[in-house]
Amino acid sequence: MELYDVMRTTGAAREFTDATVPAATLHRILDHARFAPSGGNQQGWHVTIVRDRAIRRRLGELSATTWARYLAESIAGYRSYNPVHPAPADLAVPDGLPANAMLDHLEDVPEVLVVSVDLRVLAVLDKDLDRFSVVGGGSIYPFCHNVLLAARNEGLGGVLTTFVVASEPEVVPLLGLPEGHALVAMICLGEPVHQPTKLKRNPVESFATIDRFDGEPFTV
Numbered sequence: 001m002e003l004y005d006v007m008r009t010t011g012a013a014r015e016f017t018d019a020t021v022p023a024a025t026l027h028r029i030l031d032h033a034r035f036a037p038s039g040g041n042q043q044g045w046h047v048t049i050v051r052d053r054a055i056r057r058r059l060g061e062l063s064a065t066t067w068a069r070y071l072a073e074s075i076a077g078y079r080s081y082n083p084v085h086p087a088p089a090d091l092a093v094p095d096g097l098p099a100n101a102m103l104d105h106l107e108d109v110p111e112v113l114v115v116s117v118d119l120r121v122l123a124v125l126d127k128d129l130d131r132f133s134v135v136g137g138g139s140i141y142p143f144c145h146n147v148l149l150a151a152r153n154e155g156l157g158g159v160l161t162t163f164v165v166a167s168e169p170e171v172v173p174l175l176g177l178p179e180g181h182a183l184v185a186m187i188c189l190g191e192p193v194h195q196p197t198k199l200k201r202n203p204v205e206s207f208a209t210i211d212r213f214d215g216e217p218f219t220v
């Protein structure tokens, strides 16, 4: 595919056919994704390809618990899991919330990749600021997105999910993550039932300005 086409059509796919992902294809995806940038070129990523059904079930259950809380916070009027305006910790999670089909059938997803990062190689330039830190993610999420871009280029699709990260203490022993490694994402991949082609995104003028945040919108 042409690069711009891939960039403009790599949407979140959460429903997959039964088609398996050939090992050579998955290897090729990772072999291209590894050219992602990272601070100091430290490449602190690790990909655990989870095939064991019992482990997948546990990852699905843990993710589904967080999904329920995410929904409950949203229904209560909060931006879910927001660090600036957090929902109260004791917010009740009601019964009967909509299920998350992909998480409930995680065993059947063609490939499940859990991405982790070695925290000891990160340089986090905002770590001492008096606000929530974001820079560390910049050394690992470009790699994750490269996986999705490469999958799209292979005619596959997928989604990056972070629900499981909230359960890191349970996932660390489940996957045998070494000390000092953190969960980043769970990426589900496969042949999508529907390949998204038209993504809803804001125009350049809505987020790019000249000289100052409140400057003129950048247009051509």
Ligand SMILES: Cc1cc2nc3c(=O)[nH]c(=O)nc-3n(C[C@H](O)[C@H](O)[C@H](O)COP(=O)(O)O)c2cc1C
Binding pocket: 010, 011, 012, 013, 014, 159, 160, 161, 162, 163, 164, 196, 199, 200
């Ligand atoms: C950091 C990050 C975390 C995300 N976490 C989840 C998640 O936990 N579950 C999920 O279904 N999608 C997750 N997504 C996918 C987003 O929901 C998706 O990219 C967004 O809604 C745009 O969807 P579209 O590309 O289909 O338009 C995540 C995406 C990013 C970049």
